Amino acid sequence: GELYGFPRLVDLSPLYDFQQQHVADMNIEGVAITGDRVVLVNRGNSKEGENVAIYLSLEEVTEALLSDFKLDASELLEVQSYDLGEKDGIPLAFSDVDALPDGRLVFTATAEGIPGTDHEDEDAGSAIGVIDQNGEVAYFEMIGDSDIALEGVDARISDEDDSIDVLLCQDADDPDIASPLYRATIPISGDLEAGTGRIQE
Numbered sequence: 001g002e003l004y005g006f007p008r009l010v011d012l013s014p015l016y017d018f019q020q021q022h023v024a025d026m027n028i029e030g031v032a033i034t035g036d037r038v039v040l041v042n043r044g045n046s047k048e049g050e051n052v053a054i055y056l057s058l059e060e061v062t063e064a065l066l067s068d069f070k071l072d073a074s075e076l077l078e079v080q081s082y083d084l085g086e087k088d089g090i091p092l093a094f095s096d097v098d099a100l101p102d103g104r105l106v107f108t109a110t111a112e113g114i115p116g117t118d119h120e121d122e123d124a125g126s127a128i129g130v131i132d133q134n135g136e137v138a139y140f141e142m143i144g145d146s147d148i149a150l151e152g153v154d155a156r157i158s159d160e161d162d163s164i165d166v167l168l169c170q171d172a173d174d175p176d177i178a179s180p181l182y183r184a185t186i187p188i189s190g191d192l193e194a195g196t197g198r199i200q201e
Contacts, residue, residue, distance in 0.1 A: 001093055005006075005022045006070055009069065010065065010071065012071050014072045015071040015072060015076065016070065018073035019076070019079070022079055023042055023079075025044075025051075026042060026049075026051065027044075027045070028040050028041070028094040028133060029093075029095050029096060030077055030107070031097070031099035032097050032099040033058060033078065034099035034103055035058075035145045035148040038057075038058050038061050038069055039097060039099070039105065040053070041054075042055070042094065043093045043095060045091065045110075049093070050090075051081065051094050052085055053080045053097075053105075053131070054078075055076075055077045055078040056071070056075040056077060057077055060074065065117050082133050084109050084129070084137075084140070086111065087124035087146075087200065088146075090108040090111040091111065092127055092164065093103055093112070094108075094111045095107075095126070095151050096151060096152045097153070098154055098155040099158075100155060100164065102133070102159065103133040104132055104133060105190060106131075106166060107131065108127070108129075108150040108151070108153045109129060110125075110126045110150055110151070111124035111125055111126070112148050124146055125145065125146035125149075126143055126148050126149055126150035126185065127143060127150075127161070128140075128143070128150070129166070129190040130168065130186065132162070142159060148182070149170055150167055150169070150182075151170060151171040152168065153167070153168055155169040158185070162187065163186060163187050164185070165184075166183070166185075168181070168184060193198075
């Protein structure tokens with residue numbers, strides 16, 4: 001569990017400067033490797049923010065991390081925007097992402113009040129979703145408990161059946177309280193329909 005080698009600072013400012021031409025308020029919440037690409041998800045939980053998936057070349061990112069420790073706009077391959085809807089008037093925004101071996105992405109989204117709006121001090125819960133290989137949201141389900149604010153996801157295809165097993169983490173926002181860890185199952189056979197997932201603490 002110890003670090004191998006020494007931590008190094010990576011300069012993301014060239015990529016951020018370029019990307020902010022397309023996304024007004026950058027707030028990267030998750031990163032995953034899918035095939036030959038690195039995907040970053042931006043959390044659109046501000047007045048000017050937008051939920052986007054930013055795809056970078058894995059080869060070029062790896063080369064940059066082994067050489068000048070700087071990510072440039074040349075690593076950028078694609079930017080895709082998503083409207084994740086809202087819960088009780090509060091927009092849902094990406095909070096983490098993980099990749100499956102077949103290229104699909106499993107993500108979490110949380111509805112947290114945006115400062116300067118009518119709901120700035122309110123939270124309305126979280127959701128789990130799956131983005132297919134074409135970049136479309138193929139599955140999306142709200143978690144029943146509105147007090148759960150999911151901030152992390154780890155996804156694996158089950159060895160037992162056609163489903164996705166996920167571990168989900170909630171940030172307790174208190175150093176004296178352990179962060180809850182949840183387990184959920186998402187069906188992947190046939191059409192993915194909302195309301196078929198199961199979550200356990």
